[in-house]
Amino acid sequence: MLAWSKGYEEGVFNKGNSQISHTRLPLLSCVGAAILTRTISRRAFEKHGRATLTSDMIPEISGAFADVFESPGSKI
Numbered sequence: 403m404l405a406w407s408k409g410y411e412e413g414v415f416n417k418g419n420s421q422i423s424h425t426r427l428p429l430l431s432c433v434g435a436a437i438l439t440r441t442i443s444r445r446a447f448e449k450h451g452r453a454t455l456t457s458d459m460i461p462e463i464s465g466a467f468a469d470v471f472e473s474p475g476s477k478i
Contacts, residue, residue: 403431403438434471441466 407427409415422430445462446454 403435404428406434407431438466438470441470 406415407430410422411424411427442459442462443454445466446459450458
């Protein structure tokens, strides 16, 4: 997520038309990472219940990333 904020700051994603203060980017990166992590753990918990292990969370990363950042009704 910090790589995203560095890219945003350098104009990679916004073509140099930065509307977010560079001092807010680390905070936004942390919030995005927290939302992603919570989504991953929720999806793994739905499948494995209280017996969820970290290794059960790894396969959920790509689907959770798509849900959070790429879908039309994305959370961010």
